[in-house]
Amino acid sequence: MSAIFALANQKGGVAKTTTTGILAAGLKKQGFSVLTIDCDPQGNLSMSVAAENQDSATMYEVMKGTASAREAIQHTSSCDIIPANTILAGIEQELHNVGKEMTLREKLRDEQTGVAEEYDYILIDCPPSLGLLTVNALTAADYLLIPTMAET
Numbered sequence: 714m715s716a717i718f719a720l721a722n723q724k725g726g727v728a729k730t731t732t733t734g735i736l737a738a739g740l741k742k743q744g745f746s747v748l749t750i751d752c753d754p755q756g757n758l759s760m761s762v763a764a765e766n767q768d769s770a771t772m773y774e775v776m777k778g779t780a781s782a783r784e785a786i787q788h789t790s791s792c793d794i795i796p797a798n799t800i801l802a803g804i805e806q807e808l809h810n811v812g813k814e815m816t817l818r819e820k821l822r823d824e825q826t827g828v829a830e831e832y833d834y835i836l837i838d839c840p841p842s843l844g845l846l847t848v849n850a851l852t853a854a855d856y857l858l859i860p861t862m863a864e865t
Contacts, residue, residue, distance in 0.1 A: 715748070715828075717821070717835040719854035722861065725841035730757045732860045733838040737792040745833040748786065751797035752817075752850050753840040759796035762789045772797045776804045776816055776849070781826030793832070805845040817849035 718736075720729045733749060740747045751758040752772060759771075764787045772795055774780035785795045808816065817837075821829045829835065837850040851857065 714830060715821075715832045715835045716856065717829070717837065717854045718856045718858055719837045719839055719847075719850040720858045720860060721839035721847055721850060722859050723841060723843050723847075724861075727841075727860045727862050729753075729841070729860050730761065730838050732858065733758055733836050734761055734791070737834075737836055740834050741792055746831070747792050748828060748832045748835045749792050749794045750817075750835065750837045750850075751794060752801075752837055752846045753797055754799050754802035754846075755840070756797045756799065756801075758838045759794060759798065762791040762794055764789055764794050764796035769796075771795070771801065773801045773804055775820055776801070776846075777807060781823070782820045782828045783826050786828065801846070808845060813845065814848045814852050818853040821853055 720733050722729055737747045737749050749758060770780035770785035775782050775785050775795060786793050787796060821827050839847045839850045
Protein backbone atom coordinates (compact mmCIF):
# COMPACT_ATOMS: atom_id res chain seq x y z
CA MET A 714 0.00 0.00 0.00
CA SER A 715 1.25 3.46 -0.89
CA ALA A 716 2.06 6.20 1.55
CA ILE A 717 -0.24 8.95 0.27
CA PHE A 718 0.74 12.57 0.93
CA ALA A 719 -1.34 15.67 0.24
CA LEU A 720 0.60 18.91 -0.15
CA ALA A 721 -1.86 21.62 0.75
CA ASN A 722 -2.11 25.21 1.89
CA GLN A 723 -4.95 27.65 1.24
CA LYS A 724 -2.40 30.31 0.36
CA GLY A 725 -1.00 30.41 -3.13
CA GLY A 726 2.66 30.88 -3.91
CA VAL A 727 4.02 28.79 -1.04
CA ALA A 728 5.76 26.21 -3.25
CA LYS A 729 3.23 23.37 -3.06
CA THR A 730 3.81 22.39 -6.67
CA THR A 731 7.57 22.87 -6.48
CA THR A 732 7.76 20.79 -3.31
CA THR A 733 5.65 18.05 -4.90
CA GLY A 734 7.93 17.90 -7.94
CA ILE A 735 11.14 17.92 -5.91
CA LEU A 736 9.87 15.23 -3.53
CA ALA A 737 8.80 13.06 -6.47
CA ALA A 738 12.19 13.43 -8.16
CA GLY A 739 14.09 12.70 -4.96
CA LEU A 740 12.03 9.63 -4.11
CA LYS A 741 12.32 8.33 -7.67
CA LYS A 742 16.10 8.86 -7.58
CA GLN A 743 16.21 6.71 -4.43
CA GLY A 744 14.48 3.90 -6.32
CA PHE A 745 10.92 4.33 -5.07
CA SER A 746 7.91 4.14 -7.37
CA VAL A 747 6.11 7.49 -7.25
CA LEU A 748 2.79 8.73 -8.62
CA THR A 749 2.00 12.43 -8.58
CA ILE A 750 -1.56 13.68 -8.83
CA ASP A 751 -2.26 17.21 -10.00
CA CYS A 752 -5.44 18.34 -8.23
CA ASP A 753 -4.91 21.99 -9.15
CA PRO A 754 -6.91 23.21 -12.17
CA GLN A 755 -4.00 25.53 -12.99
CA GLY A 756 -2.13 22.36 -14.01
CA ASN A 757 1.33 23.69 -13.17
CA LEU A 758 2.64 20.31 -11.98
CA SER A 759 1.37 18.72 -15.19
CA MET A 760 3.10 21.39 -17.27
CA SER A 761 6.34 21.08 -15.32
CA VAL A 762 6.65 17.37 -16.17
CA ALA A 763 5.44 17.88 -19.76
CA ALA A 764 2.30 15.79 -19.30
CA GLU A 765 -0.30 15.76 -22.07
CA ASN A 766 -3.49 17.17 -20.57
CA GLN A 767 -5.68 17.99 -23.55
CA ASP A 768 -6.37 14.76 -25.46
CA SER A 769 -6.00 12.20 -22.68
CA ALA A 770 -7.74 11.38 -19.40
CA THR A 771 -7.05 13.82 -16.58
CA MET A 772 -8.11 14.31 -12.96
CA TYR A 773 -11.40 15.70 -14.26
CA GLU A 774 -12.33 12.38 -15.85
CA VAL A 775 -11.14 10.45 -12.79
CA MET A 776 -13.23 12.58 -10.42
CA LYS A 777 -16.25 12.47 -12.73
CA GLY A 778 -15.96 8.68 -13.06
CA THR A 779 -15.47 8.49 -16.82
CA ALA A 780 -11.88 7.23 -16.45
CA SER A 781 -10.14 5.19 -13.78
CA ALA A 782 -7.05 6.42 -11.97
CA ARG A 783 -5.05 3.78 -13.82
CA GLU A 784 -6.35 4.96 -17.22
CA ALA A 785 -5.36 8.56 -16.49
CA ILE A 786 -1.75 7.88 -15.50
CA GLN A 787 0.91 9.23 -17.83
CA HIS A 788 4.50 8.08 -17.64
CA THR A 789 6.91 10.97 -18.10
CA SER A 790 10.68 11.10 -17.74
CA SER A 791 10.22 12.93 -14.43
CA CYS A 792 7.48 10.87 -12.80
CA ASP A 793 4.16 9.14 -13.30
CA ILE A 794 1.34 11.66 -13.11
CA ILE A 795 -2.41 12.00 -13.28
CA PRO A 796 -2.50 15.42 -14.96
CA ALA A 797 -4.92 18.30 -14.60
CA ASN A 798 -6.07 21.22 -16.70
CA THR A 799 -8.52 24.10 -16.34
CA ILE A 800 -11.55 21.87 -16.98
CA LEU A 801 -11.02 20.42 -13.49
CA ALA A 802 -12.24 23.73 -12.02
CA GLY A 803 -15.80 22.75 -12.98
CA ILE A 804 -15.86 19.47 -11.06
CA GLU A 805 -17.15 21.09 -7.86
CA GLN A 806 -20.38 22.03 -9.61
CA GLU A 807 -20.73 18.58 -11.16
CA LEU A 808 -20.28 16.40 -8.07
CA HIS A 809 -23.52 16.50 -6.14
CA ASN A 810 -23.60 13.03 -4.63
CA VAL A 811 -23.45 12.30 -0.93
CA GLY A 812 -19.91 11.39 0.04
CA LYS A 813 -18.39 13.48 -2.76
CA GLU A 814 -15.46 14.29 -0.47
CA MET A 815 -14.46 10.60 -0.62
CA THR A 816 -14.33 10.37 -4.44
CA LEU A 817 -10.53 10.49 -4.84
CA ARG A 818 -9.92 8.11 -1.93
CA GLU A 819 -12.30 5.57 -3.48
CA LYS A 820 -10.73 5.97 -6.95
CA LEU A 821 -7.20 5.40 -5.65
CA ARG A 822 -8.06 2.42 -3.46
CA ASP A 823 -10.56 0.62 -5.71
CA GLU A 824 -9.62 -3.08 -5.91
CA GLN A 825 -10.14 -3.28 -9.68
CA THR A 826 -9.03 0.09 -11.03
CA GLY A 827 -7.18 1.79 -8.17
CA VAL A 828 -3.45 2.35 -8.04
CA ALA A 829 -2.70 2.59 -4.31
CA GLU A 830 -1.09 -0.87 -4.32
CA GLU A 831 1.16 -0.11 -7.30
CA TYR A 832 3.28 2.75 -5.93
CA ASP A 833 5.47 3.29 -2.90
CA TYR A 834 4.43 6.94 -2.71
CA ILE A 835 1.54 8.99 -4.06
CA LEU A 836 1.96 12.77 -3.86
CA ILE A 837 -1.13 14.95 -4.35
CA ASP A 838 -0.57 18.59 -5.34
CA CYS A 839 -3.55 20.64 -4.10
CA PRO A 840 -4.98 23.94 -5.33
CA PRO A 841 -4.66 27.07 -3.15
CA SER A 842 -8.14 26.73 -1.64
CA LEU A 843 -10.13 24.59 0.74
CA GLY A 844 -12.65 23.54 -1.89
CA LEU A 845 -13.83 20.08 -2.88
CA LEU A 846 -10.58 19.13 -4.63
CA THR A 847 -8.47 19.88 -1.57
CA VAL A 848 -10.95 18.16 0.73
CA ASN A 849 -10.79 15.09 -1.54
CA ALA A 850 -6.99 15.13 -1.40
CA LEU A 851 -7.01 15.45 2.39
CA THR A 852 -9.49 12.58 2.68
CA ALA A 853 -7.42 10.37 0.37
CA ALA A 854 -4.12 11.13 2.10
CA ASP A 855 -2.45 9.31 4.95
CA TYR A 856 -0.18 12.29 5.58
CA LEU A 857 -0.41 16.06 5.11
CA LEU A 858 2.48 18.35 4.22
CA ILE A 859 1.81 22.08 4.54
CA PRO A 860 4.46 24.10 2.70
CA THR A 861 4.87 27.65 3.99
CA MET A 862 7.06 30.59 3.14
CA ALA A 863 9.01 32.20 5.93
CA GLU A 864 8.14 35.86 6.28
CA THR A 865 9.90 38.61 8.18
